[in-house]
Amino acid sequence: LYFSESPTNPYLRCIDIAKVSELCHTKGWGKCAVAVDGTFATPHNMKPLEYGADLVVQSATKYLAGHNDVLGGALIGNMELVSTVRNLHNVLGGTVDPHAAYLILRGIKTLSLRVDRANDNALQLARFLEAHPKITKVHYPGLESHPEHEIAKKQMTGGFGGVVSFEVDGDRKATSDFIDACRIPYIAPSLGGVESLIEQPAVISYWDYGAEERARLGIKDNLVRFSCGIEEYEDLERDFSQALDRI
Numbered sequence: 001l002y003f004s005e006s007p008t009n010p011y012l013r014c015i016d017i018a019k020v021s022e023l024c025h026t027k028g029w030g031k032c033a034v035a036v037d038g039t040f041a042t043p044h045n046m047k048p049l050e051y052g053a054d055l056v057v058q059s060a061t062k063y064l065a066g067h068n069d070v071l072g073g074a075l076i077g078n079m080e081l082v083s084t085v086r087n088l089h090n091v092l093g094g095t096v097d098p099h100a101a102y103l104i105l106r107g108i109k110t111l112s113l114r115v116d117r118a119n120d121n122a123l124q125l126a127r128f129l130e131a132h133p134k135i136t137k138v139h140y141p142g143l144e145s146h147p148e149h150e151i152a153k154k155q156m157t158g159g160f161g162g163v164v165s166f167e168v169d170g171d172r173k174a175t176s177d178f179i180d181a182c183r184i185p186y187i188a189p190s191l192g193g194v195e196s197l198i199e200q201p202a203v204i205s206y207w208d209y210g211a212e213e214r215a216r217l218g219i220k221d222n223l224v225r226f227s228c229g230i231e232e233y234e235d236l237e238r239d240f241s242q243a244l245d246r247i
Contacts, residue, residue: 005037006048007152010165010201010225011139011218012040014148017155021052033081039063039192044115045158054078062192063162065107066114070100114194114230118162121228121236126164128237134244136222139165162228163191172221174247175200179224181243184231191227196236198226 002024006015017036024032035055036048042063048056058064060072075082096104126140138145141152142160152160168175179187185196189204199205202221206214214220228236 001033001035003035003037005040006046007040007141007161007163009040009163010205010223012141012146012161012163012165014141014152014156016148016151017048017051017053021054025052033078035077040161040163041156042111042115042158042161042192044112045119045161046156048155049077051155055081059192060104060107062190063115063118064111064192065104066111066193067103067107068188068190068193068195068197070103070107072096072100072104112158115162116159117230118228119159121231121233122162122164123160124233125226125228125236125240126166128240129164129166132244134169134247135166136169137167163225164228165223165225167220168222168224168247170222170247172200172202175222175224176203178243178247181246182239183243184236184239185226185229191225193227194230196227196229196231198224201225 002020004015006017007013021034024034033054034052035057036053037057038046038048039059039062043058055075055077058074060074061070065072075085122140123142126138126143129135130138130143130145140146140160141149141156143149168178179198179200182198185198187199188197189199190197201219201223202214206219
């Protein structure tokens with residue numbers, strides 16, 4: 001089994017799904033299935049099965065439900081493989097309760113509307129940040145500076161997603177001060193809801209990793225991950241501007 005996110009978390013790197021699928025299916029690896037976690041892209045922006053993937057994983061907790069109020073997931077693709085997972089799931093247990101299922105179904109009804117807005121907000125914000133003197137690097141597939149921009153354009157046909165990662169021109173404390181100065185987003189490690197969320201991975205998602213291990217994984221102290229909600233873009237830009245002015 002070949003498994004990868006696309007885009008990845010938190011640097012939003014993109015794999016060429018068609019090329020990977022061809023290699024796994026035909027180039028001497030035997031019968032190697034390809035599974036892609038498309039949570040950051042969403043089904044609205046990218047459909048990995050159309051590029052040769054066998055399985056797609058989606059966190060329903062994120063964009064599918066879209067309101068930060070449910071836990072769930074989905075596995076889509078080859079029925080033989082899905083049935084194998086389902087049989088194991090029946091043994092291990094764990095089911096989505098009826099109310100959570102209802103919330104996910106409700107969220108899917110507005111998925112395209114919410115993701116389109118998040119796409120627009122993220123692309124505008126990424127361009128704003130890339131030009132800001134207090135930001136040293138922006139990671140977003142929609143920017144021409146992104147190393148897999150051409151791949152993203154080919155397979156993310158609906159948009160480039162609502163998550164932007166960037167590096168503040170400062171140390172760990174300066175980055176924390178910037179985040180604390182933001183007024184609109186909640187400080188939280190999730191993504192994909194109608195509210196914008198912001199986090200400093202070094203002190204939230206990777207809080208229990210030592211400095212050497214974080215460095216090995218590429219998690220910098222000045223890295224920020226921002227999940228765009230459906231707020232007015234102008235409000236987000238003003239908020240970021242005043243927060244950056246404070247550091």
